[in-house]
Amino acid sequence: MDQFFAAVEQLDQPELRGKPIAVGHDAERGVVSTASYEARRYGVHSAQSIQVAKRLCPQLIIVEPHFQRYKEVSAQLHEIFHEYTDLIEPISLDEAFLDVTENKKGMSLGVDIAREIKQRIRETTGLTASAGVSYCKFLAKIASDWRKPDGLTVVHPDKALDFIARLKVEKIWGVGQKTAERLHRMGVFTGLDLRNMPLSRLTQEFGKIGQVFYDFSRGIDNRPVVSEWERKSVSCERTFEADISDNAAVTIHLYHTVLELVRRIEKNSFEGRTLTLKVKFLDFQQITRSITVDHTLRTKDDILPLAKQLMAEVEYHSHPIRLLGLGVSNQKASALEETRNWIELELEFEPWPT
Numbered sequence: 001m002d003q004f005f006a007a008v009e010q011l012d013q014p015e016l017r018g019k020p021i022a023v024g025h026d027a028e029r030g031v032v033s034t035a036s037y038e039a040r041r042y043g044v045h046s047a048q049s050i051q052v053a054k055r056l057c058p059q060l061i062i063v064e065p066h067f068q069r070y071k072e073v074s075a076q077l078h079e080i081f082h083e084y085t086d087l088i089e090p091i092s093l094d095e096a097f098l099d100v101t102e103n104k105k106g107m108s109l110g111v112d113i114a115r116e117i118k119q120r121i122r123e124t125t126g127l128t129a130s131a132g133v134s135y136c137k138f139l140a141k142i143a144s145d146w147r148k149p150d151g152l153t154v155v156h157p158d159k160a161l162d163f164i165a166r167l168k169v170e171k172i173w174g175v176g177q178k179t180a181e182r183l184h185r186m187g188v189f190t191g192l193d194l195r196n197m198p199l200s201r202l203t204q205e206f207g208k209i210g211q212v213f214y215d216f217s218r219g220i221d222n223r224p225v226v227s228e229w230e231r232k233s234v235s236c237e238r239t240f241e242a243d244i245s246d247n248a249a250v251t252i253h254l255y256h257t258v259l260e261l262v263r264r265i266e267k268n269s270f271e272g273r274t275l276t277l278k279v280k281f282l283d284f285q286q287i288t289r290s291i292t293v294d295h296t297l298r299t300k301d302d303i304l305p306l307a308k309q310l311m312a313e314v315e316y317h318s319h320p321i322r323l324l325g326l327g328v329s330n331q332k333a334s335a336l337e338e339t340r341n342w343i344e345l346e347l348e349f350e351p352w353p354t
Contacts, residue, residue: 179206
């Protein structure tokens with residue numbers, strides 16, 4: 001969908017149409033969830049600080065999100081999708097992969113299906129959608145963003161390698177800002193540059209994701225559209241209005257985060273044995289620490305001692321905390337994990353999707 005949250009707000013509130021708006025909580029630590037195209041002309045974008053967005057666009061209108069409404073519209077979208085196929089893999093509330101190789105309408109061309117779905121969405125919801133059509137998920141995803149808003153782009157197999165060759169590496173799925181910077185230092189700026197990079201160099205630099213980049217640059221993506229999704233984790237996090245660095249504040253916030261995590265575990269009937277602590281500091285450096293146990297983590301009494309154990313390894317007195325999160329994963333621990341109960345990670349993260 002095009003500027004989904006913002007578009008829904010402009011649909012429901014006609015006085016906002018044609019104006020620069022950002023959906024998010026207007027607070028010191030607020031973050032833009034979605035910006036209207038009118039706001040994007042000023043450099044406002046998702047995952048950006050609300051305060052930065054307001055400096056870029058002084059006339060910016062901040063709109064509080066209405067997630068229940070977005071879910072209602074998302075349900076309408078999926079009803080339309082199911083008119084054509086049941087092979088649907090949601091990515092987010094407003095985005096999904098559809099496998100229409102064999103479809104309910106008996107239509108032979110994917111582009112015709114995409115065009116018809118776009119029309120049905122406009123008629124049903126009053127919103128516009130952009131679609132990408134290709135032979136694999138990687139190219140369909142890129143194509144869907146190619147001519148926004150209200151776009152329709154087809155990447156034919158015969159044209160795929162030329163299409164990829166001209167791509168900036170930032171457009172390749174899985175390449176965020178930091179990864180792009182590393183690729184640039186390697187002399188890789190386009191899809192063609194990436195294709196010319198030896199696999200050994202990519203895996204040496206990026207590990208397993210290096211193989212993915214190698215394949216994507218050649219138009220190879222064999223992932224099927226998965227319609228039945230199994231939840232892998234349950235998590236929650238909170239960005240604080242003011243950074244915290246004293247023991248009392250950290251303990252209190254950790255306790256309440258554990259309670260919220262327990263609530264979500266119960267709601268989703270989830271069973272996991274690995275607890276992960278996520279901490280983002282004042283300077284935006286981010287770390288995670290995890291521990292795996294031999295029993296299912298369900299209750300406050302199960303989780304709180306482990307959360308405190310993980311937090312005890314974090315130096316925050318001279319390095320104030322901006323964000324704190326907890327998650328449970330690993331429904332079936334492997335033998336390797338059982339012999340290695342403590343894992344510490346320092347990873348590059350892109351902004352989490354809303």
